[in-house]
Amino acid sequence: MSAELESGTLALCRELVRLESPSGGEREVAAAVGRAMTEVGYDEVRYDELGSVLGVRRGPGAPEGGALLLDAHMDTVPATEPSSWRFPPFAAECRDGRIWGRGTTDVKGSLAAAVVAIGRLPRAELRGEVLVSAGVGEERIEGLALGHLLERHRVRTAIICEPTGLAVGLGHRGRASLVVEAAGRAAHTSRAENGINAVYRLTEAIARVRAMTPRTDELLGRGHAELVEVSSLPFPGSAMVPYHATARFDRRLVRGETREGVLAE
Numbered sequence: 001m002s003a004e005l006e007s008g009t010l011a012l013c014r015e016l017v018r019l020e021s022p023s024g025g026e027r028e029v030a031a032a033v034g035r036a037m038t039e040v041g042y043d044e045v046r047y048d049e050l051g052s053v054l055g056v057r058r059g060p061g062a063p064e065g066g067a068l069l070l071d072a073h074m075d076t077v078p079a080t081e082p083s084s085w086r087f088p089p090f091a092a093e094c095r096d097g098r099i100w101g102r103g104t105t106d107v108k109g110s111l112a113a114a115v116v117a118i119g120r121l122p123r124a125e126l127r128g129e130v131l132v133s134a135g136v137g138e139e140r141i142e143g144l145a146l147g148h149l150l151e152r153h154r155v156r157t158a159i160i161c162e163p164t165g166l167a168v169g170l171g172h173r174g175r176a177s178l179v180v181e182a183a184g185r186a187a188h189t190s191r192a193e194n195g196i197n198a199v200y201r202l203t204e205a206i207a208r209v210r211a212m213t214p215r216t217d218e219l220l221g222r223g224h225a226e227l228v229e230v231s232s233l234p235f236p237g238s239a240m241v242p243y244h245a246t247a248r249f250d251r252r253l254v255r256g257e258t259r260e261g262v263l264a265e
Contacts, residue, residue, distance in 0.1 A: 005120055010099065012036050013112035014092035016074075017101035023140035026051060026074040029108075033074065033115060033134045040119025042132075048152075052145045053134040057118055059126025066156035067129040070118065071146055072111035073138035076103035110161035131155070142175060173220050174253030176262055179246055180205050186234075186243035195241035199232050202245040209249060212265065217254035225249040 012032075021029040030053050037045045037055035044056040053074075079089035079102040087093040089102040099109065114132050131153065135145030160172070182202040187195025206227060214224045229248035234240055251262060 005116060008040075008120070009113050009116045010094075012116055013099055013104065013109045014094070016108040016112060017092040017099065017104050018090055020079075020090050021075050021103070022078055023075040023137045026136045029074040030134065030136075033111070036115050037119060037132070040116060042119055048148065050145055050148055051136045052149065054149065055115065055118070055132040057121070057123075057126060057130045059123055059128060059130070061128060066154040067131050069131045069133060069149075069153075069155045069158040070114040070161060071133045071135065071149075071158055072107045072114060072161040073135045073145070074108075074111065075137055075139050076106065076108075077139050105163050107161050107163065110163065114161055171219050173223060174257070176251040176253060176259070178225070178249045178251050178262070180209070180249070182245045184241065184243045184245070187241045189239050189241060192241050195243070198242045198245040202230070202247055206247055215254050215257065220254045223252050223254040223257065225251045
């Protein structure tokens with residue numbers, strides 16, 4: 001990597017990390033990405049109705065079968081417990097050969113690298129059309145922004161800029177969001193024996209899900225279900241036995257799994 005390419009990538013990465021961008025709050029990052037694309041010489045910079053950014057570069061000749069797409073997202077998960085971080089989560093400190101901050105790895109570093117590298121690539125080395133997309137909402141609604149782009153642009157090959165330890169990943173596990181519900185019967189906690197506590201029922205279901213044997217895949221590894229949310233009614237609860245409870249699982253899928261099969265489990 002040339003010194004100019006490296007310094008430009010690091011500078012953009014730090015700029016993006018300093019801009020807090022939870023899902024739905026990516027506007028400032030989108031503006032920064034758009035400016036960077038314009039500065040390094042993209043032929044077009046577009047903003048779609050969802051708020052995503054698309055940079056277009058064109059090389060000699062017509063595209064063969066569609067464009068090459070490099071896709072990354074601008075949003076991050078929240079920075080929980082900032083006081084426990086080694087460095088402030090949005091300071092983008094450079095220490096020990098690393099940039100420290102929320103979103104550096106997932107995936108503002110990759111986004112910065114794609115924007116700068118494709119922008120600085122000599123036009124003669126491009127073949128047809130190359131797209132770099134910066135999507136919104138990936139952490140909350142994975143695939144929505146990318147699907148929106150693919151409906152409007154003919155893409156031959158896509159590179160998803162998620163971190164893979166600098167190894168090429170040839171596939172990705174699928175994802176399903178599953179909600180398990182438990183019904184009980186309300187009662188005052190002073191006479192709890194008159195009710196049925198839905199949370200107790202739910203915890204039994206959670207234990208059974210955790211005990212399930214995950215499916216494995218030679219390419220994608222192990223599928224699994226991870227508990228991500230629990231809630232009960234009434235809320236807030238103080239003196240009433242919960243009459244309803246829900247648990248949400250993030251279920252990662254491997255090849256061959258279907259909606260029907262996952263639900264049947």
